[in-house]
Ligand SMILES: Nc1ncnc2c1ncn2[C@@H]1O[C@H](COP(=O)(O)OP(=O)(O)O)[C@@H](O)[C@H]1O
């Protein structure tokens with residue numbers, strides 16, 4: 001597939017990969033030779049390189065976020081070309097790399113974010129305390145970035161305009177037990193229940209940072225499942241329409257952007273407090289995370305309540 | 317900080333002017349190409365929108381051949397089909413000008429709205445024809461003012477009176493078209509009365525289109541069924557492909573540019589080196605210098621982007637893209653009458669933004685960083 | 698105020714171009730004092746100032762300024778330290794010639810992005826009576842005016858410590874005397890001043906508290 005959008009995605013991701021590869025070599029050098037007590041030219045050089053990596057990561061991170069949305073936009077656009085696909089969901093499941101690619105993309109944004117957190121803390125200490133840690137962490141991230149790029153290449157390469165794919169109506173249909181998302185197919189009400197339960201657990205354990213971070217991951221998981229299974233039909237006002245991508249379209253007032261921003265920001269902050277405490281020995285409050293989690297919860301809860309208010313019945 | 321960045325740019329005006337100029341030019345070019353192709357696409361889609369939902373053709377040994385008219389009734393019997401019409405149309409090669417005219421035969425009822433409106437207003441019988449603007453121009457060049465002589469496959473002449481020109485809604489659709497009464501069209505193509513070029517099917521509910529297509533296919537296995545969606549998809553594909561190839565070429569130019577920008581900006585002069593050393597000795601942190609450098613870069617690229625886009629809008633939609641249009645209107649000699657319809661598409665805007673701005677920022681990462689880590693101690697020497 | 702313990706600086710350590718610029722130096726400079734750093738060119742005066750101003754780190758030893766260990770600061774913290782506590786006056790003033798007087802003077806405060814920086818700048822300019830030239834380019838000023846701009850710039854962050862590296866090397870006698878007057882005034886305000894020079898005229902001043910002599914990297918009190 002050579003559409004301008006795909007080309008741009010590949011080029012920008014390629015550029016990011018190129019600069020991260022450069023950073024990777026720096027990371028290896030720093031992990032091996034960094035020693036703040038030394039006064040050698042090499043040490044000064046490494047300290048300065050550390051700033052370069054920091055700039056690169058900042059830029060990559062701020063680019064990766066719009067690129068994620070752009071990726072979904074591209075898929076949406078490709079869905080016009082690929083027979084059967086009505087939105088991004090059909091395109092992304094049209095070959096076996098799509099879902100993994102999207103997951104890795106989101107994961108990498110989280111990882112970049114965590115790296116920047118570590119970087120910030122490092123620059124706040126007067127002795128470069130976390131420099132070695134953050135570069136070890138970077139080497140770990142780098143592997144994922146390479147993985148993402150390979151997956152992306154494979155994904156676009158194996159997109160086939162002549163193959164008929166399923167639209168989101170079929171993909172997320174619980175009765176048909178379709179392939180990739182079968183894991184997501186909990187009963188609608190159960191998924192909503194688990195979602196609210198995990199949120200109350202978060203509230204309850206907000207002081208126990210490690211548990212809080214762990215629960216945040218569970219909260220994220222149930223948020224996504226319940227979004228597909230329970231909330232999206234209310235948003236679309238159509239009991240059979242379960243799709244996490246159509247939310248991003250104009251017909252639904254782009255509410256998806258709002259929802260995903262709250263959800264990802266909230267859960268990122270939730271993971272990051274645990275990360276900070278464990279690796280950076282810094283205690284942070286959990287309320288910013290809870291704030292965004294709650295905002296997400298409020299917006300998403302609004303839809304069924306409104307539906308009930310308007311129509312007097314529930315969908316499930 | 318922003319004031320400092322601006323004054324810093326001013327002081328190195330000449331250094332940045334070339335970068336700014338070339339960048340604006342490149343953005344303008346890319347954006348113009350996107351806009352032209354987008355505008356053409358919009359035009360094409362307007363045309364496609366008018367098409368019937370399904371077109372049924374007949375194939376033999378993989379090639380299209382005329383289809384039997386009695387199939388129309390059988391298709392109309394399918395549930396969900398509102399109506400089906402046989403069409404007679406084809407291409408007529410006008411050797412002197414070496415162009416193909418699209419010749420379309422019409423019954424009383426046309427199959428598109430514009431045609432219907434037009435026919436309602438005009439008497440349309442006997443040896444008369446109505447032509448598009450482009451056809452008229454060409455015929456005039458060859459001194460056919462009142463009538464035109466068609467030559468049938470068997471070599472006979474058919475004289476047809478030119479009755480008028482076609483109302484133009486969308487230039488791509490009509491410019492090269494000749495409309496004739498159906499019997500006349502049959503005569504010119506020597507098509508027997510039990511045959512038609514193809515059959516068009518009207519389906520009110522678009523959701524039923526795939527199913528009905530399937531049924532027609534089963535009913536007549538030798539037919540080829542094309543839906544409007546198929547046509548749209550293939551056009552989209554074609555345009556995307558064209559744009560993609562073009563972009564790939566453009567990126568070559570961009571790359572060349574980046575090397576230049578990189579050269580320019582990374583060549584931090586002695587003067588600038590000293591200046592940054594002073595700033596750092598006076599308490600500026602590395603991140604402050606980086607902020608300064610990226611502000612400078614953003615000012616350059618932001619303005620270039622804005623100006624480039626505005627220029628390309630003016631160029632394409634105001635001046636109708638002189639020169640560049642030739643590159644695109646290679647469809648046929650008749651097409652240059654196309655008037656570009658203004659378009660605004662956030663997607664394209666964002667695409668343009670993504671292809672230009674972040675890459676510039678990437679290009680200045682290393683030079684900026686290099687500037688930011690200048691050793692402040694040097695200025696004591 | 699300034700405490701140096703066995704401070705040693707070797708440039709290009711671990712390479713074939715090693716240069717010992719400063720041997721283990723130990724001394725103390727009290728708050729509010731005026732200290733002269735004398736010695737021939739190449740003896741290590743600038744190196745010592747760079748170490749105290751945290752423009753570089755010592756190979757070994759420790760520098761403590763105002764209770765803060767500045768010999769072991771990462772670069773950004775070193776910048777912060779200079780911004781908050783140090784004023785620099787350089788040999789050739791190192792003003793940005795194409796900028797106006799006002800723009801030059803605010804430079805140290807730009808990163809703080811505080812809204813009052815221009816007001817502060819006006820004040821210091823007034824103090825050295827060059828506020829009438831605030832809008833003119835530094836390039837167009839006379840040597841004496843440039844000197845006053847440089848001093849104004851070094852004082853805009855209200856530093857506790859003033860470091861001057863051969864500030865009068867390019868000045869004639871009259872301007873040197875004018876400069877000395879200003880120094881005296883600043884010492885009166887309680888600033889700690891460290892001035893490196895090889896101009897013997899300074900040795901005769903009556904308000905010197907301490908003289909450090911630097912010879913081939915060795916510091917002798
Ligand atoms: N960046 C550097 N790299 C290598 N050698 C240096 C560097 N800076 C200073 N030196 C050396 O250190 C010694 C002391 O220099 P400096 O402190 O500038 O002396 P002064 O200021 O007294 O003239 C000199 O021999 C000089 O060559």
Ligand SMILES: [Mg+2]
Nearest residue numbers: 696739742743
């Ligand atoms: Mg010196």
